[in-house]
Amino acid sequence: MPNYNDKEGTSQWIDNNITAEFPTLNNTSSEDDQLYAKKVESYMIHKCSSGSVNSCLNAEGRCTKNFTSNIIRNSTSFDERGYPQYKRSTEKSLNVVPHNKKILMAWDGHANVEFAGSTFLVLYLYKVNYCIILMTFLILQFSTFIKAQKK
Numbered sequence: 136m137p138n139y140n141d142k143e144g145t146s147q148w149i150d151n152n153i154t155a156e157f158p159t160l161n162n163t164s165s166e167d168d169q170l171y172a173k174k175v176e177s178y179m180i181h182k183c184s185s186g187s188v189n190s191c192l193n194a195e196g197r198c199t200k201n202f203t204s205n206i207i208r209n210s211t212s213f214d215e216r217g218y219p220q221y222k223r224s225t226e227k228s229l230n231v232v233p234h235n236k237k238i239l240m241a242w243d244g245h246a247n248v249e250f251a252g253s254t255f256l257v258l259y260l261y262k263v264n265y266c267i268i269l270m271t272f273l274i275l276q277f278s279t280f281i282k283a284q285k286k
Contacts, residue, residue: 142212142213145252146210146211146212146219147210149221150211150222152235153221153233153234153235153249154221154231154233154234154235154236155205155221155228155231155233155234156223156224156225156228157175157176157231158171158175159225160172167240170240171236171239171240174239174240174243175231175239178239178243178244179231179232179245179246179247180230180231180232181200181202181230181231182230183202183230205229206223206229207223207224207225207226207229208221208222208224209222209224210222217252219249219250221233232245232247233247233248233249233250234246234247
C-alpha cells in the first residue's frame with residue numbers, strides 16, 4: 136500500500152481493492168461475474184428510508200450515510216477531511232456500498248469495506264464499536280422484555 140500522503144497512489148490502491156461500482160455485465164460475462172452482480176444487487180445496495188429505528192434520512196431528507204451526495208466520478212478522490220470519495224462511474228453505482236469483491240464472494244452477505252487511513256480512523260472505529268455496543272444492549276433489553284412477558 137502506498138504512503139497515505141501519496142493521494143494518487145492511494146486512490147489507485149483503493150480502486151484496485153475496494154469498489155463502489157455496480158458490475159457491468161454483457162454477453163461474454165462469466166457465471167462468476169453474473170453471480171458477483173447478483174450478490175452486489177442483493178447485499179450491497181443502500182436503500183434510504185425514513186420513519187423507522189434504522190432510518191438514514193434526516194429531517195431535510197438527506198441520507199446520514201451520505202448516499203444522497205454521491206456523484207459520478209472516474210476515480211477515487213479524497214474530501215477536505217481525508218475521507219475517500221469512491222469511484223462510481225455509472226448512475227447505477229451511486230447507491231452501491233463500498234466492498235471488496237473477493238470478500239463479498241466468499242462471505243455471501245453484506246460486507247462493507249471502507250478505506251480508513253487518516254486520523255479519522257479513530258472516529259470511524261468509535262462509531263462502529265458504539266453501534267455494536269448499542270445493538271447488543273438493545274438485544275439484551277428485548278430478550279429481558281420477552282422473558283418478563285412469558286412469566
